[in-house]
Amino acid sequence: MITKQFLETYPLLRKYPITFDKLSHSQWGTKGAICNLPKPALNLFCKKCQSMQTFNMENDFEHFAVDSPVRHSPVGKIFEVRYLCAGCGQYRHTFYIEFGVDRAPKGDARTFSGWIRKIGQLPPWEIDIDKNIEKALGDDSVLYKKGLICESQSYGIGSYAYFRRITENIIDELLNSISDLIDEGDKEKYEQALEKVKKTRVTEEKIELVQDLLPLSLQPNGLNPLKSLHSALSAGIHNKTDEECLELAETIKEVLIYLLEEIKNRKNRAKEFTERMKRLLKQK
Ligand SMILES: [Zn+2]
Structure with missing residues (x-):
């Protein structure tokens, strides 16, 4: 699922394999299931503090569950995830995450594999050499x-x-x-x-x-x-x-x-x- 490593280090568009649980798949649209998506704390550079800082996810997955278009499953959806610096409380990193599957899940398998990928991020990935x-x-x-x-x-x-x-x-x-x-x-x-x-x-x-x-x-x-x-x-x-x-x-x-x-x-x-x-x- 959404991990620290994926958010911190993966470049744009690179697919990160995840497993969807089919039992809860039908419940994705309920408040509970979407709210249960993990929200790992991140260690990222803050341009305001000018140092590495802890960033915590600021928004809730809950608001994705409110709109009817995202009721059933995160597959094919894009989530905006905002992270705020714990040091200054002002600087943010924002990620746009798409959920997808390459193949439709087969019959009665309990889980099926899919992926998540960033389709955008702010500030953009920097090509910065040490x-x-x-x-x-x-x-x-x-x-x-x-x-x-x-x-x-x-x-x-x-x-x-x-x-x-x-x-x-x-x-x-x-x-x-x-x-x-x-x-x-x-x-x-x-x-x-x-x-x-x-x-x-x-x-x-x-x-x-x-x-x-x-x-x-x-x-x-x-x-x-x-x-x-x-x-x-x-x-x-x-x-x-x-x-x-x-x-x-x-x-x-x-x-x-x-x-x-x-x-x-x-x-x-x-x-x-x-x-x-x-x-x-x-x-x-
Ligand atoms: Zn900061």
């Missing part, structure tokens, strides 16, 4: 921005192509930068693998050569980002839908950003540590 990411990407930040624009329109195939291109462009540098973060014991193996990396031009092969040497500290919750990247790049998208490509594009984007940030943070920490040590030694 300054640090922009700097780390250099010339490729232009491609990155185009990838985000495609993503904002749910053009998954286009978005995938842009993020993939960036990976191809920066993979050598990325793998080299990671070598500083590799555990001492694996360093030699990693250097050897990097030598082999230089001999291939295929991005998937490069990643395959080094992915198993990634230290656990770079695998959040045991998930190896290089393995995710590898599988997203090898997916072969020629017969995939925009929807499927969006998911792959998101994986590529998230892994790239994660690695770029990890590399930067660790370098900063090392630098700070060195400077502190130098100051300590001077005092002696």
Whole structure:
């Protein structure tokens, strides 16, 4: 049903799968059923407070139940959902959400699958690149921005192509930068693998050569980002839908950003540590 993740992060027009309960389907028009739609609190940027704030849903689903056109089912309907900043009580985010099904529900199944999607939002989705990411990407930040624009329109195939291109462009540098973060014991193996990396031009092969040497500290919750990247790049998208490509594009984007940030943070920490040590030694 309507979730925090859907409202906060999904681009316009991207379908979010949900399950309708058929038993209550016939009761959708009654006050109770529509009022029971979830109203999750959101964490969004407030332009008035100039910071991330909690936003609570301000309007009630109840008023949708009053008009006769929306009496029976939310399917095919558009709901306006307004969220107000808890910090200043003035700034709002508004979403227009459509409920739909691709196929009519079959006979006596108790539930049937459908989707919700945003068909509009205010303020609009912003194509805004984090300054640090922009700097780390250099010339490729232009491609990155185009990838985000495609993503904002749910053009998954286009978005995938842009993020993939960036990976191809920066993979050598990325793998080299990671070598500083590799555990001492694996360093030699990693250097050897990097030598082999230089001999291939295929991005998937490069990643395959080094992915198993990634230290656990770079695998959040045991998930190896290089393995995710590898599988997203090898997916072969020629017969995939925009929807499927969006998911792959998101994986590529998230892994790239994660690695770029990890590399930067660790370098900063090392630098700070060195400077502190130098100051300590001077005092002696
Ligand atoms: Zn605010």
